[in-house]
Amino acid sequence: MGKSVFAGFALGIAALSLTACGSGADQTAATAPDGIPGLEVSNARMVLAPVAGNPAVVYLDLVYNGDRGLALSHASVEGAKRTVIHDMGNVNGKMQMMEALPIVLKKGEKISFAPGGKHIMAMDVSPDLKPGGTTEVTLIVSGGDKQSFPAEIRAAGDPR
Ligand SMILES: [Cu+2]
Numbered sequence: 001m002g003k004s005v006f007a008g009f010a011l012g013i014a015a016l017s018l019t020a021c022g023s024g025a026d027q028t029a030a031t032a033p034d035g036i037p038g039l040e041v042s043n044a045r046m047v048l049a050p051v052a053g054n055p056a057v058v059y060l061d062l063v064y065n066g067d068r069g070l071a072l073s074h075a076s077v078e079g080a081k082r083t084v085i086h087d088m089g090n091v092n093g094k095m096q097m098m099e100a101l102p103i104v105l106k107k108g109e110k111i112s113f114a115p116g117g118k119h120i121m122a123m124d125v126s127p128d129l130k131p132g133g134t135t136e137v138t139l140i141v142s143g144g145d146k147q148s149f150p151a152e153i154r155a156a157g158d159p160r
Pocket of ligand 1: 086097098119120121
């Protein structure tokens with residue numbers, strides 16, 4: 001009797017840890033730094049908004065030397081609920097930011113995400129992201145390959 005109760009208990013634990021393991025693995029898969037062959041990212045930085053809770057902006061420099069032509073259309077930022085790649089465009093004679101078209105990466109391509117141009121917009125940023133810290137940014141290309149890298153977090157007034 002005592003033995004079967006213990007067995008049932010042990011089984012319960014096993015099932016529980018299996019479940020925990022499963023969800024952990026899923027999360028890892030979603031943010032795994034698989035790497036995109038030929039892609040190098042440098043100078044990644046996230047600039048927080050002056051008002052907490054407003055969107056933050058991520059800038060970076062990338063160089064692509066892979067043989068396969070790719071299109072970069074998605075990004076994610078750890079600690080942000082939603083992430084969109086933006087570009088600046090002319091709307092009725094006024095420059096404003098808008099969702100970027102997929103960015104074509106060909107061998108030898110060098111692209112700067114910089115103030116006044118392309119940038120990654122991070123919405124609903126966690127208050128845990130503070131100047132001086134780092135967060136993980138992931139670029140996702142056509143086909144689902146992705147590459148993650150750290151971005152230094154800066155305050156709104158810091159040099160961009
Ligand atoms: Cu924007």
